[in-house]
Amino acid sequence: MSRLRLIALLALALALLSPGRSHAAGEIPPLPEQDWSFSGIFGTYDPQTLQRGFLVYKQVCASCHAMDLLAYRHLEALGYSEEQVRAIASQYTVMDGPDDTGEMFERPARPSDRFVSPFPNEQAARAANGGALPPDMSVLAQARTGGPDYIYALLIGYTDPPPDMDLMAGMHYNEYFPGHQIAMPNMLTDGGVSYADGTEATVDQQAYDVAAFLMWAAEPHLDARKQMGVKVVLFLVVFTGLMYAVKRKVWADVH
Amino acid sequence: MAQGLAESHYSNPTIRWIDSRLPIFTMMHKEYGEYPAPKNFNYFWNFGALAMVVLLVMIVTGIFLAMHYTAHVDHAFNSVEAIMRDVNYGWLMRYIHMNGASMFFIVIYIHVFRGLYYGSYKQPRELLWMLGVVILLLMIMTAFLGYVLPWGQMSFWAATVITNLFSAIPLVGESIVTWLWGGFSVDNPTLNRFFALHYLLPFVIVGVVFLHVAALHITGSNNPLGIEPKSKRDTLPFHPYYTIKDMFGLGVFLIFWAMFVFFAPNYLGHPDNYIPADPLVTPPHIVPEWYFLPFYAILRAVPDKLFGVILLFGAIVVLFFLPWLDTSKVRSTRFRPVYKWFFWLFVVDCVVLGYCGAMPAEGIWLVLSQLGTIYYFGFFLVIMPLVGKFERPRPLPASISEPVLPQSGGGPLPAGATAKPMEKA
Incomplete structure (x- = not known):
């Protein structure tokens, strides 16, 4: 009895103490939870979604947000061929020498080059954005509570401010941003990009796709991790079962 | 046998040659083969072995991570990300190591509470217990140092907050902080020395673990009944009985660990640590890792910084004195009807303190932290000495083998049983 109690208490402690829940949420509404192809134990990335998300990044986000940790060669994981990646890279210019x-x-960028940043330095980025610094998006999906759900919510969260609210100059009202005042304007419009696969480019769809793309950027080995995890756990279950059987046998003569 | 050589029972000539000059085979056989362990261990006795495994895994993964990590403020964050992206199975090494820290504390906390419940710190195991507290202290330091290395926002601000604690020391506090930092703020020299120390301390832990196990094998293991084995009937050779039981426990534990590593690797972490450290931006909530939260709550429970720091260190230091604070001669809480309730209240107290540590130090959370802190110290300094004096323990079984057949329920005690407390506990 007391053993069970201890285990239950420890489990409870663990669940309650997870830091993710430690934030006082303020008046931020709960994030609309999306159905991601990569959630769950068997979830994997959907290359079509990621390619669409990359297009949104490339045509919309990339004008302000850098992704320093990614190289063009990484895009092959999205299902692009080596040729396609070479072509994508060559659209950008890098300083060499x-x-x-x-x-x-x-010279034109090569697949081995990192994503070319929109601004040469932080000061230039701030100067072009009214003093605000657009964060690097390489690991953004891991750096925000809620991850891709938060990014999706933020992108669809632009509404009119409540009448009693004074927005600071150059700020925009967003339901899901802490403090509700965000320097980034609403960048997504219906039909703002045109998807090669014919998917209708609603704001919703673009927000969803780019959030998935950013999750991939932050956690590129997620597929490999989960696939290995399934094998490891299966092995461990069999191993543990065997150990239990041997233990029973060894202990059979002990009274 | 030639003079000056140790006696060896091994027939293999090579092993015999080594063993008679350096009897490590004989020693291993004696300490891990024949070692007589009480036969009534429950599964809480697995956690020492589990801790040993976690320590080794942490060292192995840590060494591989160190091969790719760069201890420089400009490169640390990106070098960790390079491990995650470009190093073959780097993500695996890092997620095992990252979650391994949490696993280590889960295992150690259970191990400590087990010792607390079954009175494993009492005579003659005082030094064994104190060495364990030294290991806990070293672990806390190592975990803190390691958390700083990825140089994310929480890394930087945790380093700032914790090193600043020393500034509370009168007169020399500020100088000590400057000395710890190697400068006038948490900066590159700080990161460099933290890395050096984070690499060093695990090996110090290995050394103290060796002493911990050596001390254990002098006194022998405690057991759920808290009475010493009286005859060979009461013990089993460590191998194969407890090696196989530990293997089974290890399997269960590895499944638990793997679930985090492969399916929820960042669940126990904080998203802010994926934001590169920025000395100019303070995060809205600076929260330590979950395993430090109870101590964090104690630190913040009092408004005075120096007093808070004293309580924080006192919360660990008090454990050293446990063998003398607990006046009861009965080890196992099973036979202590009054103490039992205080013990479980203490467990709840630690959970409540942990929860308060994650909350802002204001309003109800501050009050709860203060009550929790009072009980934390009251439990050790007041309740333990007093309950031991006034409590009438239940009668102890005559031997470990005895109670196996008639399982002791809560039935009426034979007359006179309560009047005669245990002999030598």
Whole structure:
């Protein structure tokens, strides 16, 4: 009895103490939870969604948000061929050098190059955005409570401010942003991008796709991790079962 | 046998040659083969072995991580991300290590509460217990140092908050903090020394664990009844009985660990630590990892910084004095009808303190932290000495083998049984 009680208490402690729940939510409404292809034990990324999400990033987000940790070659994980990745990379220009004469020179990006940043430095980024710094989005989906659900909610969360609220100059009202005042304007519009696979590019769809893409960017090995996890746990269950059987046998003569 | 050589029972000539000059085979056989362990261990006695396994896994994964980690404020965050992205199975090493810290504390806390419940700290195991408290202290330091290394927001601000605690020391506090930092703020020298110490301390832990096990094998293990084995009937050789039981327990534990590593690797972490450290931006809530939350609540329970820091350290230091604070001669709480309630209240208290530690230190949470802190210290400093004096323990069984057949229920006691407390506990 007391053993069970202790275990129950410890489990309770663990559940209650998870830091994710420790935030005082304020007046932020609960995040609308989305159905992601990568949730759950067997969940994996859907390459079509990720490709659409990448398109949204490339055409909308990338004008302000860098993704320093990603290289163009990583995009092959989205189902692009080597040729396609080469073509995507070549749309960007990087500074290279010095060459044999000691000069820096510009050249088209290669698959091995990191995503080219929209601004040369933080000051330039702030100057172009009214003093606000658009965060690097490489691990954004892990750096926010709620992850992709939060990113999706934020992108569809632009509404009119309540009448009694004074928005600061250059700020925008967003239901899901802590404090509700966000420097980023609503960037998504219906039909703002056109998807190659014919999916209708509603704001909802774009928000969903780009949130999934950012999750992949933050956690590119998620598929491999879960697949290995299933094998590891299956192995451990069999192993533990065997150990239990042997234990029973060894202990059979003890009274 | 040649003079000066140890006696060896091994027939293999190579093993015999080594063993008679350095009897490690004989020692291993004696300490892990024949070691007579009480036969009535329950599964709470698995956790020492589990802790040993976690320690080894942490060291192995840690060494591989160190091969790819860069201890520099400009590169630390990105080098961890490079491990996650570009190093082969780097994500696996890092998630095992990251969650391993939590697993280590889960295992150790259960191990400590087991010792507390069954009185494993009492004569003659005082030093064994105190070495355990030293290990706990070293673990706390190691975990804190390690949490700083990824150089995320929580890393940086945890380092700032915790090192600043030392500034509460009168007169020399500020100088000590500057000395700890290696500068005038948490910066590159701080990160560098934290990495060096985080790499060093686990090996110190290994050393103290060795002493812990050595001390254990002098006194022998305690058991759920808290009475010493009286004859060979009461014990079993460690191998195969407890090696196989530990293997089964290990399997269950590894499944638990794997569920976190593979399916919820960031569940126990804090999202803010995926934001690179920024000395100019303070996170809205600076919260330590879950395993420090009860101590964090104690720290914040009093308005005075110095007093808070004294209580924080006192919460651990008090454990050293447990063998002398507990005046009861009966080890196992099973036979202590009054103490039992205080014990479970203490467990609840630790959970409540942990919850308060995650909440802002205001309103009801502050009051609860204060009540929790009072009970935490009251339990050790007042309740333990007094209950031991006034409580009338239930009669102890004559031997470990005896109560196996007639399982002791809560039935009426034979006349006179309560009047005669245990002999030598």
